[in-house]
Amino acid sequence: MKPSDLLTPTPAGLYCPPADIYIDPVRPVARALITHGHSDHARAGHGAVLATRETLAIMALRYGEAFTSSQQAAAPGETVRIGAVDVRFVPAGHVLGSAQVVVEHKGLRIVVSGDYKRERDPTCAPFEPITCDVFITEATFGLPVFRHPPAHAETAKLLDSVRLFPERTHIVGAYSLGKAQRLMALIREAGYERPIYIHGAVEKITEFYRVEGIPLGEIRKVEPGERKAEGRKAFAGEIVICPPSAIQDLWSRRFPDPVTAFASGWMRVRARARQKGVELPLIISDHADWDDLQATIREVGAGEIWITHGEAEALAHWCGTVGLKGTPLHLVGYGDEGEAEPDAKPAEEASA
Amino acid sequence: MNRFAWLLDRLAYEPRRNGKLALIADYLRTTPDPDRGYALAAMTGGLVFQNAKPGLIRALIAERTDPVLFALSYDYVGDLSETVALMWPAANANPSPSWGGAGVGGERPGERSSGGAPPTSLSSPQGGGEAPLSVSVASGHNRAPLTLPDVVAGLQKSGKTEMPRLIASWLDALDETGRWALLKLITGSLRIGVSARLAKTAAASLGGIAPDEVEQVWHGLEPPYTALFAWLEGSGARPEATDPAPFRPVMLSHAIEDGDFDKLDAGEFAAEWKWDGIRVQAVAGTRPDGSRVVRLYSRTGEEIGGAFPDLTEALTQDGALDGELLVMRDGVVQSFNTLQQRLNRKQVTPKMLAEFPAHIRAYDLLAEGDDDLRAHPYTERRDRLEAFLGRLDSARFDLSPCIPFASWEELTEARADPASAGAGADAEAVEGCMLKRLDSPYLPGRPKGYWYKWKRDARLVDCVLMYAQRGHGKRSSFYSDYTFGVWRVGEEGADELVPVGKAYFGFTDEELIEIDRYVRKNTLNRFGPVREVTHTASSGLVFEVAFEGLQRSTRHKSGIAMRFPRISRIRWDKPPGEADRIEALEALLPAGG
Numbered sequence A: 001m002k003p004s005d006l007l008t009p010t011p012a013g014l015y016c017p018p019a020d021i022y023i024d025p026v027r028p029v030a031r032a033l034i035t036h037g038h039s040d041h042a043r044a045g046h047g048a049v050l051a052t053r054e055t056l057a058i059m060a061l062r063y064g065e066a067f068t069s070s071q072q073a074a075a076p077g078e079t080v081r082i083g084a085v086d087v088r089f090v091p092a093g094h095v096l097g098s099a100q101v102v103v104e105h106k107g108l109r110i111v112v113s114g115d116y117k118r119e120r121d122p123t124c125a126p127f128e129p130i131t132c133d134v135f136i137t138e139a140t141f142g143l144p145v146f147r148h149p150p151a152h153a154e155t156a157k158l159l160d161s162v163r164l165f166p167e168r169t170h171i172v173g174a175y176s177l178g179k180a181q182r183l184m185a186l187i188r189e190a191g192y193e194r195p196i197y198i199h200g201a202v203e204k205i206t207e208f209y210r211v212e213g214i215p216l217g218e219i220r221k222v223e224p225g226e227r228k229a230e231g232r233k234a235f236a237g238e239i240v241i242c243p244p245s246a247i248q249d250l251w252s253r254r255f256p257d258p259v260t261a262f263a264s265g266w267m268r269v270r271a272r273a274r275q276k277g278v279e280l281p282l283i284i285s286d287h288a289d290w291d292d293l294q295a296t297i298r299e300v301g302a303g304e305i306w307i308t309h310g311e312a313e314a315l316a317h318w319c320g321t322v323g324l325k326g327t328p329l330h331l332v333g334y335g336d337e338g339e340a341e342p343d344a345k346p347a348e349e350a351s352a
Numbered sequence B: 001m002n003r004f005a006w007l008l009d010r011l012a013y014e015p016r017r018n019g020k021l022a023l024i025a026d027y028l029r030t031t032p033d034p035d036r037g038y039a040l041a042a043m044t045g046g047l048v049f050q051n052a053k054p055g056l057i058r059a060l061i062a063e064r065t066d067p068v069l070f071a072l073s074y075d076y077v078g079d080l081s082e083t084v085a086l087m088w089p090a091a092n093a094n095p096s097p098s099w100g101g102a103g104v105g106g107e108r109p110g111e112r113s114s115g116g117a118p119p120t121s122l123s124s125p126q127g128g129g130e131a132p133l134s135v136s137v138a139s140g141h142n143r144a145p146l147t148l149p150d151v152v153a154g155l156q157k158s159g160k161t162e163m164p165r166l167i168a169s170w171l172d173a174l175d176e177t178g179r180w181a182l183l184k185l186i187t188g189s190l191r192i193g194v195s196a197r198l199a200k201t202a203a204a205s206l207g208g209i210a211p212d213e214v215e216q217v218w219h220g221l222e223p224p225y226t227a228l229f230a231w232l233e234g235s236g237a238r239p240e241a242t243d244p245a246p247f248r249p250v251m252l253s254h255a256i257e258d259g260d261f262d263k264l265d266a267g268e269f270a271a272e273w274k275w276d277g278i279r280v281q282a283v284a285g286t287r288p289d290g291s292r293v294v295r296l297y298s299r300t301g302e303e304i305g306g307a308f309p310d311l312t313e314a315l316t317q318d319g320a321l322d323g324e325l326l327v328m329r330d331g332v333v334q335s336f337n338t339l340q341q342r343l344n345r346k347q348v349t350p351k352m353l354a355e356f357p358a359h360i361r362a363y364d365l366l367a368e369g370d371d372d373l374r375a376h377p378y379t380e381r382r383d384r385l386e387a388f389l390g391r392l393d394s395a396r397f398d399l400s401p402c403i404p405f406a407s408w409e410e411l412t413e414a415r416a417d418p419a420s421a422g423a424g425a426d427a428e429a430v431e432g433c434m435l436k437r438l439d440s441p442y443l444p445g446r447p448k449g450y451w452y453k454w455k456r457d458a459r460l461v462d463c464v465l466m467y468a469q470r471g472h473g474k475r476s477s478f479y480s481d482y483t484f485g486v487w488r489v490g491e492e493g494a495d496e497l498v499p500v501g502k503a504y505f506g507f508t509d510e511e512l513i514e515i516d517r518y519v520r521k522n523t524l525n526r527f528g529p530v531r532e533v534t535h536t537a538s539s540g541l542v543f544e545v546a547f548e549g550l551q552r553s554t555r556h557k558s559g560i561a562m563r564f565p566r567i568s569r570i571r572w573d574k575p576p577g578e579a580d581r582i583e584a585l586e587a588l589l590p591a592g593g
């Protein structure tokens, strides 16, 4: 069979006709497989959802228990038969619970990697390369200018700055699912023991990570009243983690002489950092960088590479230079959360 | 080099002017000679490398990267130096110019070798004492103890053939921040939000003196400015200007605003025409040995005399003229377009000198012989200027005449009709007028309250947005460059839009976000960084475009080129079908122009 008979891009997302399922659909469908909890991949309103236990829990936290009519947890590595198709969830190393979906039918194997990274992450299971015929990849950082430095070195940059400016508050923008908790874990690994403060929007997911047994040390929510008057002084020299949208908000300006930091792969490009008014860019990403995209593609041994979103043209072009067939799928609706297109609003992105 | 790279990196992320000043001053205070002098030279545009140019950098990266990936990356990043710094393959990767990218075959995912991905490191910059505020520090993996003076000497002394190899070896040895700083240095455009003035202000703060005092001695000095620092730190005498024909910082004006006329007294001002050419400073002086030096400077102090021997030969008196560079034929000022043709020629040929005779219409006299006139009032300088031009006795220089007026109303009339108000046959070259306080000294920069420019009213036309292109730098994520058109009758007899210009400013940041959103929602086609936007009679976006003038052009499909177009208003309310037609623009073309 042709790969496109097994999986085919549609306006609702990747569709698998022999199993009648969608993977990460952007519109409500009868049966959906969800790779991870970021809102561009995991949406509410499907009839039935198959995902890892963690991803199901995250969806319930964000959308309420009624986010789907029925749900089933996929155990990592275990094969589930849907129609005539074998389906398996394998760790993607992106955020807690994130998985690749391996779809197999009549000897043809396609891996839908969702979002993934190869760098070590203390808060989730590492990416497992699966050999396949077709590898479906994202390309958020699919340009040779994106080479992420080691995350622990970037974390040290933050802690250096905290030491140098003991009278200032370090406000770090980080996506509320995954990046924020990974940053906390990295900060702890670097030996920082003071409480880490968080914005209310980061609280629920952080609590979930803790319940899942990921040690994050003492985390304290910034209470609304605390930022006023004498309470503010208390934040001098502290680290506060907030969603990226809050770093340019009034919210962050109430802290004493804040140093604005942002943890994202986009911080590699100076203009991007300056545009957001970031003084301390931290290049920490939950997506594969250019080198890791290439290494992963080579490792899984697929002859055909389908590219869902991001810098698809560049990655497809590179595939051609090494004798692989790279095809941009131009899937619409991905990259709203996580790290793609940091400046665009979801509504615009859907039409872009 | 590490400390210098560190400084540039910090400056690039420091938004506050005072923060920048503190960083530069700290750097200058804690960095030894000659390093700090070369850094100051880099920030003031004082380093020029004959054989190291952006073209060389492009050639180096072209040998090492795939052209398509480079083009896509450059488009994304928007800055040549930064693109190359980020893309430069790690030195330990496959040394053959393969296009596979640096990571292939070398590293395993999840691991980084030290020479691999460019790390941003933690340690303090090496050499030259403590880092004043080391937040994002950029030293780590810069292996070679490459010093800034070494780099400057290498760039100045190496020949064309050895230069590429030299630069490549440095790029191999530096980390990302180091590469970026080196490339900024070579390409000469730092773009870190530091003007020459700001850097000099920081230097002046070392000695607790006014920035203008540094400006006064500046043009006699050469990098690495050892004498300047000695003076500023109190261990040396004030450096004497040794250049007999130095550049003097230009005095600039403020645009006059509607309400200003109520506050200003017409009796305290003189008015002159503002000519549509290039503002220059022509300076002549004599060395102690009696030899003469004649220089022509652009308004930013760049030397352009080499292209204008007809002018430098004619400046036979010692002094410093401020004026407008024009092309003059048979006593009549030619259009800016004609001047542009002369400026565009690289080589000075006798034919070109005859066809495009250069001319300076003088506004001011800053020095006469050894006499600095800048502190004297405008009226006195003006008298001295007239006498000076008389002694010059050359048709290449003349006086920019004053416009007689007794009230603002009279001046408004004169401005509306320059031809009958004294500009005569040159009226086409009038861009507006200048108001100068009679008692104004000649001050560097843009001092308040002395000089005003009152530009000719821009013309307005309603155009339809056709294409939008992603901007560069700060705007690299926005569609900020717009091509717009007006209606004409097409070949089939039906109306069609024809592009008439391109603009990328005139709107606020908020408006940019709105236009960007509009572009994304109404894209017809995508061509790399360019999007074609819906543009029919019933659906599309209308811009009110302001421009300064029109020229006929064979290079444009419409046959018309706009000068200085800008978006004056966004007409969200206007249907594209009601935008202007090409005939409206043709009516504005200068006759026979």
Ligand SMILES: [Zn+2]
Pocket (backbone or CB within 6 Å): A038, A040, A041, A115, A334, A335, A336, A337, A338
């Ligand atoms: Zn995503």
Ligand SMILES: [Zn+2]
Pocket (backbone or CB within 6 Å): A036, A038, A041, A094, A115, A337, A338
């Ligand atoms: Zn994601």
